[in-house]
Amino acid sequence: MFPTRRDIEQMILITGTGILIHEASSKNILWANPAACDMFGFSVDELKPLKAHHMSAQERQYRREVGVAWLQSAVVNGSSRKRWKYRAKDGTDFLTDACATLVHCEDGPVVMVEFRNIAEEVVLEQELSRVSESLQRIMTHTQAGIVVLDDDNCIDDISPLAAQLFSSTPADLAGIHLEDLGPCEPRLSDENVVARLNGGVGSVRISQELTNADGTTIWLAGELEIVAHDGIRSRVLTVRDVTERVEWERRNAYQEAHLQYLSRYNAMGDMAMMLAHELGQPLAASANYLSGLKTRLTADTVDRRSLGYGIDQIEKQLQRAAGIVQSVKRYVRRIESTAAVMDLNETVAESLYFVRLRAADHGIRVFADVPERDLLIEGESVLIGQVIINLCVNALDEIIRPTTEVKELAVQSGEADGTAFILIRDQGRGMAGGPGNRLAHGAFSSKQDGSGIGLIISEHIVERHGGTIEYLPNTPRGTSVRLAFPLVDSVIGPANR
Structure with a gap:
């Protein structure tokens, strides 16, 4: 079953798309559907005598001769599409997506203009464009590179700076597994990393070591997290070059270790000198007492009191030496x-x-x-x-x-x-x-x-x-x-x- 002429007329009357019928030669308005009348705020009779400059915005690109040329293009080529800003009866302007089409009617050719208000669409389009441009500028100029990974941790998309950090181009890095470029710590396959990302409980800190063709090492550090957008969950790695920081930390760690070595070496040197000096006295005294005892033992008579005194003195000197050693042990324990x-x-x-x-x-x-x-x-x-x-x-x-x-x-x-x-x-x-x-x-x-x-x-x-x-x-x-x-x-x- 095909729609009748009356059905088509009814659809034209109830559609939300505005329709203006212009005479092909004079470009005068012959008719408008209800949707067009609502947008303009004019009745059909009020619209008929209006010219382009009466019902169009005042900007230079919407002046009368431009509008006439647009309609004439439809007469010559059969159709012509354009963004056109009309002006309503109350003086407000509204931007439309308009399509002019040549139609041959029984009484002669006419130009049918179909248009719809796209003001909200343009605002949304401009906002999306600004966001896109901002993101592009961020990805291009920020000191942090952006790497988008798929579920297998292969590079799905990468910012120019991130590609530069890997000494390559975005096109050459597409599809490459991140860890094929250098080992990551922790590994991306680590159970804790997988559980944290799948659980959506936050980001994971990742460090990566890269080796250049000339043998130099670059250290990268970043945050890996799941970002949900448009119903899609992506693995996004924000990465920075931290080579200078890592090298500084290594130099500092070496200096700390060297300082401790020098300090302890110096301490042990002092202790050795003190031991050599301080132990010398009690040991020398002990040797003297032992020599005296040996002399007394060879005598015809042995004085037990003298021997006891000598032994006591040797014991005191050895205790003094033991005390010095214990003090050193306490100091360096x-x-x-x-x-x-x-x-x-x-x-x-x-x-x-x-x-x-x-x-x-x-x-x-x-x-x-x-x-x-x-x-x-x-x-x-x-x-x-x-x-x-x-x-x-x-x-x-x-x-x-x-x-x-x-x-x-x-x-x-x-x-x-x-x-x-x-x-x-x-x-x-x-x-x-x-x-x-x-x-x-x-x-x-x-x-x-x-x-x-x-x-x-x-x-x-x-x-x-x-x-x-x-x-x-x-x-x-x-x-x-x-x-x-x-x-x-x-x-x-x-x-x-």
């Missing part, structure tokens, strides 16, 4: 430990044992003002102890000089303004002409054969523990060295160390 909560006063006391041994050889008195209460800081006891010993030995070397009249070393600890501090004072030459607080910023030493390396190591150890080291004038003369470290919460007890 945490040589490989990591940072932990420690009592600074305990470390000061342990360090002063060795300082006093050296001071006693030169008749130097060591005055220590160390409170019994804990000064809890976070750090490595052996390293901080090495700093204390190093600074005290430097002070002793100054006190030993013949020009230093007061043969005393003063060591004090305490707390102030949320820090635990240690003061090491001598009354030597002081820092007149010296670099003051810049002592530890370079290889400075006032010793004739000194390199200043001990000061540099001490400074690095203190800085690594978040502390400060200052070299100040002492009163009435000499130098005062102040070490300070941040205190930790006093509720942390020994059980938590």
Whole structure:
């Protein structure tokens, strides 16, 4: 069954598409359907006398001669399509998608213009265009590259910057498995990665190591997550070049390890020297007593009291040697430990044992003002102890000089303004002409054969523990060295160390 002429007329009358009928030659309006009348706000009789400039927008591209040329193009070519902005009776403009078609009627040719309001579509189109352009600019210019992966972790799409990070082009990378370009950590097939992505609970941090043709290494870091759009779930990796950061971290780790090596090497050197020196005295005394006992044993008569006295003295000297060894063991028992909560006063006391041994050889008195209460800081006891010993030995070397009249070393600890501090004072030459607080910023030493390396190591150890080291004038003369470290919460007890 085919629609009748009346059916077609009825469809024209009820369609939402506006229809204008123009005379082919004059371009005058002959008729308009109800939809067109509603859009314009005019009746058919009001529309008939109107010309293009009466019912079109005032912009230059919609002037009367342009509209006439458009309709004439339909007369010549059979049809012509154009975006045309009409003007309604109330003065508002509306943009349309209009198609002019030549129709041969019984009374002569006419041009039928079908048009629909596309203002909302244009706004949406412009918005989508802006979003698309913005995304393209972001993908092109941002410092982060974008990689879209399929379910098998093969590259489905990739931004120009991301392709550049992989030293390739988007076209060459399409379809390549991401891990074929370089190992990822964690692996993309790792159960935790798969579970996290499938569960939609957030992103996964991924690092990737790439090797260039010249053998150099590039490190990438990014966030892999599931992005849902238009009913599709895509794996999107936002990736950045972090090579400089990784190389810096490696250099820093090497420097930290080297610092610890130098510090511990220096500490062990000091311990070895102290052991060699301090053990020499009790061992030599023991040898003397043993020699005396051997002499007495060869005599005609043996004095038991004399033998007992000699044995007692040998035992005392050996106990003294054992005490020195035990002290060294206590000092280095945490040589490989990591940072932990420690009592600074305990470390000061342990360090002063060795300082006093050296001071006693030169008749130097060591005055220590160390409170019994804990000064809890976070750090490595052996390293901080090495700093204390190093600074005290430097002070002793100054006190030993013949020009230093007061043969005393003063060591004090305490707390102030949320820090635990240690003061090491001598009354030597002081820092007149010296670099003051810049002592530890370079290889400075006032010793004739000194390199200043001990000061540099001490400074690095203190800085690594978040502390400060200052070299100040002492009163009435000499130098005062102040070490300070941040205190930790006093509720942390020994059980938590």
